[in-house]
Amino acid sequence: MSGNLVVIGTQWGDEGKGKIVDWLTDQFAAVVRFQGGHNAGHTLVIQGEKTVLHLIPSGILRPQVRCLIGNGVVLSLSALVEELETLAQAGIATAGRLQVSGACNLILPYHIALDQARERALGNLAIGTTGRGIGPCYEDKAARRGIRLYELLDADHFSQRVRAVMAYHNAILQQVFGAAEPLACQPVIDAALAYRERIKPLIADVPAELHALSQAGQRILFEGAQGALLDIDHGTYPYVTSSNTLAGAAASGSGVGPRALHYVLGIVKAYTTRVGSGPFPTELDDAVGQQLGERGHEFGATTGRKRRCGWLDIVALRRSLQLNSVSGLCVTKLDVLDGLETLKLCVAYRYQGQELTTPPIDGRQFAACEPVYEELPGWADNTAGITCYDDLPAAAKSYLARIAALCDTPLAVISTGPDRTETMVLDAQLDHMQVADR
Ligand code: GDP
Ligand code: IMO
Ligand code: MG
Numbered sequence: 001m002s003g004n005l006v007v008i009g010t011q012w013g014d015e016g017k018g019k020i021v022d023w024l025t026d027q028f029a030a031v032v033r034f035q036g037g038h039n040a041g042h043t044l045v046i047q048g049e050k051t052v053l054h055l056i057p058s059g060i061l062r063p064q065v066r067c068l069i070g071n072g073v074v075l076s077l078s079a080l081v082e083e084l085e086t087l088a089q090a091g092i093a094t095a096g097r098l099q100v101s102g103a104c105n106l107i108l109p110y111h112i113a114l115d116q117a118r119e120r121a122l123g124n125l126a127i128g129t130t131g132r133g134i135g136p137c138y139e140d141k142a143a144r145r146g147i148r149l150y151e152l153l154d155a156d157h158f159s160q161r162v163r164a165v166m167a168y169h170n171a172i173l174q175q176v177f178g179a180a181e182p183l184a185c186q187p188v189i190d191a192a193l194a195y196r197e198r199i200k201p202l203i204a205d206v207p208a209e210l211h212a213l214s215q216a217g218q219r220i221l222f223e224g225a226q227g228a229l230l231d232i233d234h235g236t237y238p239y240v241t242s243s244n245t246l247a248g249a250a251a252s253g254s255g256v257g258p259r260a261l262h263y264v265l266g267i268v269k270a271y272t273t274r275v276g277s278g279p280f281p282t283e284l285d286d287a288v289g290q291q292l293g294e295r296g297h298e299f300g301a302t303t304g305r306k307r308r309c310g311w312l313d314i315v316a317l318r319r320s321l322q323l324n325s326v327s328g329l330c331v332t333k334l335d336v337l338d339g340l341e342t343l344k345l346c347v348a349y350r351y352q353g354q355e356l357t358t359p360p361i362d363g364r365q366f367a368a369c370e371p372v373y374e375e376l377p378g379w380a381d382n383t384a385g386i387t388c389y390d391d392l393p394a395a396a397k398s399y400l401a402r403i404a405a406l407c408d409t410p411l412a413v414i415s416t417g418p419d420r421t422e423t424m425v426l427d428a429q430l431d432h433m434q435v436a437d438r
């Protein structure tokens with residue numbers, strides 16, 4: 001394949017984006033994050049060794065690949081530096097390879113306090129956020145009071161800005177949420193300024209860097225975080241994250257135009273998971289759900305929370321594929337279904353006696369939808385670690401083919417295990433160098 005690739009989640013996150021980005025990255029000069037923040041948790045496994053990335057793009061384990069964090073990302077300085085240190089301890093050199101847009105909005109401690117206060121106040125209706133200040137930081141950005149990374153470079157200006165913004169937020173924390181004391185400004189300012197020298201060399205004009213790469217004929221991979229059903233506009237609002245998670249956001253969140261996005265790879269877990277609250281029509285509260293969770297190790301890579309599990313929801317998936325103009329499907333965690341006697345695909349919803357084939361936009365209607373299933377036979381053999389499509393059990397191939405047919409989208413990649421190499425590429429456009437150990 002020539003050109004640039006966008007990798008996005010088509011469900012509620014944790015589809016295996018990180019693994020696939022790492023696998024494909026050897027064909028690209030650079031990997032760019034364009035939205036979200038350290039609410040993401042992307043797991044990479046290379047020869048049994050696990051790395052979890054939250055902010056740093058999943059190309060970082062490939063020494064020749066550049067990693068960029070675009071303007072659409074909300075940036076916690078402490079999370080970034082901590083992640084850099086963890087990588088350094090693991091012997092991964094990042095110097096000169098990571099660049100961060102000066103236009104990133106900073107997540108500061110008052111965002112975290114607000115995120116947590118809001119969740120507490122919502123009680124039963126809490127969204128189940130990661131509690132990392134993501135939502136309040138995007139609120140500040142949209143309200144045009146957010147503090148951007150480049151503002152950190154002028155200490156006096158930065159201090160004034162933090163004081164002004166904190167006056168506003170302290171009023172909310174105290175008057176709306178009943179905080180006993182205001183948050184003190186000076187420690188917030190001092191802690192942020194302490195990162196200045198470490199961060200300064202990383203600050204870059206990301207749009208200019210991406211343009212230069214393109215001019216030089218180099219290829220760029222855009223790495224999505226979260227998933228389409230968590231999108232602030234098109235997801236299961238209000239049980240969503242606060243950014244646009246769709247492929248289109250790769251352009252605005254990094255600083256390229258839409259014509260720079262050539263192929264969109266939609267990552268689909270072979271079943272469905274969700275962390276946090278919100279509607280989930282195919283959720284299983286039974287032994288099968290339990291089994292999926294255990295076999296799939298479905299615990300959040302960021303918060304360690306148990307993920308809710310259920311069957312694959314084709315109705316929601318089809319909407320995601322349209323929203324993202326997905327070129328090809330990447331089905332992950334096929335191996336987790338090994339040994340299940342029967343598999344179910346949700347092909348329609350039942351809502352107030354009617355059968356729907358598209359998900360309702362109204363969240364309360366969506367929450368009232370019941371799944372209509374099509375049953376398929378499972379397989380007794382193992383698919384774990386298989387890297388040749390022809391070696392898959394016939395029933396596994398039928399399951400995959402049925403998904404592709406229902407979605408009217410070709411299968412591009414299949415993943416049969418967490419390790420980098422437990423992957424097969426079916427779309428020749430994506431695979432110009434099929435070497436087993438890449
Ligand atoms: P991301 O947020 O989309 O990058 O996904 P996460 O890393 O949060 O969650 C995916 C989990 O599934 C991680 O623990 C991966 O190591 C693991 N994983 C990815 N692909 C496969 C696969 O094909 N099979 C199995 N068994 N595990 C996988
Ligand atoms: P990756 O990139 C799964 C969920 C949270 C919560 C909602 C809002 O690893 O797929 P937030 O902290 O963003 O305001 O929380 O979104 N959420 C994710 N769920 N994977 C993620 O990222 C997520 N990032 C946020 O659980 O329901
Ligand atoms: Mg994750």
